[in-house]
Amino acid sequence: MREERYNEDIIDEMRKNPASIVNLIIIGVNILMFILVEVTGSSSDAEHMIEWGAAYTPLIKQGQYYRLLTCMFLHFGAEHLFNNMFLLFFMGYYLEQYVGKIWYLIIYLGGGLSGSILSWIFEEIRRENVISAGASGAIFSVLGALVIIVWHYRGQKRNLSLRRLVAMIALSVYVGFSSSGVDNLAHVGGLFGGALLSVVLIHFKRLEKLK
Numbered sequence: 001m002r003e004e005r006y007n008e009d010i011i012d013e014m015r016k017n018p019a020s021i022v023n024l025i026i027i028g029v030n031i032l033m034f035i036l037v038e039v040t041g042s043s044s045d046a047e048h049m050i051e052w053g054a055a056y057t058p059l060i061k062q063g064q065y066y067r068l069l070t071c072m073f074l075h076f077g078a079e080h081l082f083n084n085m086f087l088l089f090f091m092g093y094y095l096e097q098y099v100g101k102i103w104y105l106i107i108y109l110g111g112g113l114s115g116s117i118l119s120w121i122f123e124e125i126r127r128e129n130v131i132s133a134g135a136s137g138a139i140f141s142v143l144g145a146l147v148i149i150v151w152h153y154r155g156q157k158r159n160l161s162l163r164r165l166v167a168m169i170a171l172s173v174y175v176g177f178s179s180s181g182v183d184n185l186a187h188v189g190g191l192f193g194g195a196l197l198s199v200v201l202i203h204f205k206r207l208e209k210l211k
Contacts, residue, residue, distance in 0.1 A: 022101045023092035026108060027085050030135055033073045034081050043076055046131050055116060055132040057123045068116040069109070074133035084135045091142050098149050099201060107197045111141020114193030115186035122185050130183075137186035141194030143169050148198040 033052070034043060041048035050056050053070030060067050075081040096104040115137025123130055147165050169191065 020093045020096045022104050023096050027088060030073050030085060034075055049074060049133055050131060057129050060120055068113060071116060071133045072112045072135050072138050076133060080134060084139055088139050095142050095146055103201055107141055107145045107194050108138050110197050111190045111194035112138025115190030118189030119183050119185040132183050137190035140187045140190035144191040144194030145198035148195050152202055
């Protein structure tokens with residue numbers, strides 16, 4: 001009953017304050033990229049995903065560093081896309097409300113990039129050639145930033161609680177490490193990247209108090 005009421009409160013709040021344009025654009029770009037990949041081939045085809053910009057260590061070593069960014073907008077299958085966009089729709093909404101459009105974009109892209117870089121570095125160390133794609137590193141960046149921001153303003157009332165955020169992250173990390181084919185290093189790198197960027201934001205820019 002309490003969980004149902006919580007979900008109703010979120011939807012009601014988003015109706016009253018729908019301004020999260022950057023988050024919606026990012027979701028739209030991810031969906032568009034998925035459609036384009038499917039129309040020209042298949043998102044389950046590894047070679048095709050590489051052609052569209054998935055991260056692949058041998059090519060990154062050759063100087064195709066753009067893959068560290070483009071891989072964040074590609075997904076292996078509709079379920080992969082839906083799970084990521086569903087979480088981003090809600091969590092991204094809150095973060096954009098808190099920090100504004102520009103800083104939201106910085107945290108999303110910067111944190112996601114840190115996840116891609118960390119994953120790439122460890123693949124180099126372990127001499128692995130893994131094809132990676134997905135927005136989960138950037139989404140973990142959003143979660144990491146939210147944890148720091150909600151903790152910083154812990155005296156304020158909001159539907160989003162620190163306990164709920166930490167539980168969500170812990171569950172996501174656990175599921176990631178207990179499943180195969182999940183780029184956990186991208187998750188960890190994104191989480192800490194987003195947290196660090198939010199610390200920088202709090203230090204250099206005074207955020208409006210959370211309502």
